[in-house]
Amino acid sequence: MSLKIxxxxNLKALNTLGLESVARYFVRVESLVVLREALAFARERNLPVIPLGEGSNVVLSECLDALVLLIRLKGRVVVESQNDSVLLKVGAGEHWHSLVCWSLEQGFYGLENLALIPGCVGAAPVQNIGAYGVELKDRFVSLEAIDxxxxxxxxxxxxxxxxGYRDSVFKSRLLDQVVITSVTLRLSKTLMPELDYGALREKAEVLACERGQPTGMDICHAVCxxxxxxxxxxxVIGNAGSFFKNPVVSDEHKAALKEKFAELPAxxxxxxxxxxAGWLIEQCGFKGCVKTDGAGVYEKQALVLVNHGNACGKAILKLAGEIQATVKERFSVNLEIEPRIY
Known part of the structure; x- marks a missing residue:
């Protein structure tokens, strides 16, 4: 397959916030050959490179003077099978939730708590995605990336x-240095449920009431x-999921906050x-707000910033800045934006 630039x-349909954004150059990447040729094209023109999967964890500016790579590298291959586990190598362009469902259908367990997390497989290590007591690192073996x-x-x-917590080397030393092409995971052939979260345990038990024990698919459905x-x-409404990381504070800071706010979740x-972070934002009165520029905060979850249809990236970031400043003033806590800003 030859390079097609x-x-x-227009990337509006390719980012989950639904932001109007135009890429100067754009390539659909379905092979390593095309990826190498695209990277050479960018080097020759001294262009920034922006890899895009499902566009679920990004805030895009209106004009991107860059080469945008739509990563669609596919493949799900069992590279090793033992009595109790398998090594599964997955292309970076595979849809994450589809992988979770497929793995359960094969009798491979370990990803069920990570169901319905938006995005592609290649983005999972960058963020070290996690939910309900499980993080990618718990199942991760290795990855391949191209310099x-x-x-x-x-x-x-x-x-x-x-x-680390929503962190990896791809946000520091290897930021903008590589493009992830595949990820290898170790999954179990025996279900070992992770049900420490009360709401998850309750839903999984209800789904499994006729069998006694929840299956991997029961847990997946409960998470969904x-x-x-x-x-x-x-x-339905443009969003990038959780917009801020949950902040971590010292023992002393937490104790001081508890004195003022006894109901503080910690x-x-x-x-x-x-x-x-959602609780902090809600206490500052932002939950459900709608700005005249179309930016807003989701009415059911203050951690989620939304686009009511006509917001641009600047509007979303302006609202995020207001939230950060207000939370800082009231709680002396710094909120860190989770999506990548381009």
Whole structure:
């Protein structure tokens, strides 16, 4: 397949916030050959490169003087099968939720708690996606990525990826240095349910009431139900999911806040206390707000910023800035934006 460069491509349908955005150059990437040729094209013209999967964790500006790569590298291959587990190599352009459902149909377990997370497989390590007690790093073995400057393929282990809470090496040392092409996961042939979250356990048990024990698909369906209750469908109202990370504060900071706000949700983690960003935002009065420029906050979940139809990237970021400033003033807490801004 030869390289096909498109020019001045509207990306509104390719980002879940539904933002008007035009890419100067655009390539649909379905093979490593095309990817290497596209990267060479960008190097020759000194163009920034923006990989795009499902466009679910980005805020795009109206004009992108860059080469946008629509990553559609496919493939699901069992590269190793043992008595109790499999190694599954998956193309970066595979749809994440479809992979979760497919793996369960094959009798491969471990991804069910991560159901309905939007995006493609290649974005999962960048964000170290996680939900309901499970993170990608718990199932991750390695990935392959192509160096943007040399076109060479490199393999990175879990240690190389330096995973953290919604964090990885791709947000620091390797930021804008590589394009992920595939991810290898270790999945179990035996279901070991992760049901520490009360709401998830209750829903899974209801679905499994006739059998006694929930199946992997029961857990998957329960996760989907919970997520649909909390998060809007991008097809109905533009959004990028959770817009801010849940902040982590020190013991002293948490104690001081608890004195003022007894109902403050706080969960102990290895490096302090994780606070619920949505709760902080709601307390500041932003939940359900709608700005004249079309930006707003979802009425059911204050952690989600939405586009009511005509907002641009600047409008979304302006509202995000107002939220950050207000939360900082009231709680002395810094909220970090989760989506990548281009």
């Amino acid at each position: 498109e020019e001045y491509v 943007r400057q040399t076109g060479e393929i490199m393999t990175l282990s879990a240690e190389d990826c330096a995973f 139900d919970i997520r649909r209750e909390k998060l809007p469908d991008p097809k 969960y102990q983690v290895s490096d302090g206390w994780k606070l619920a």
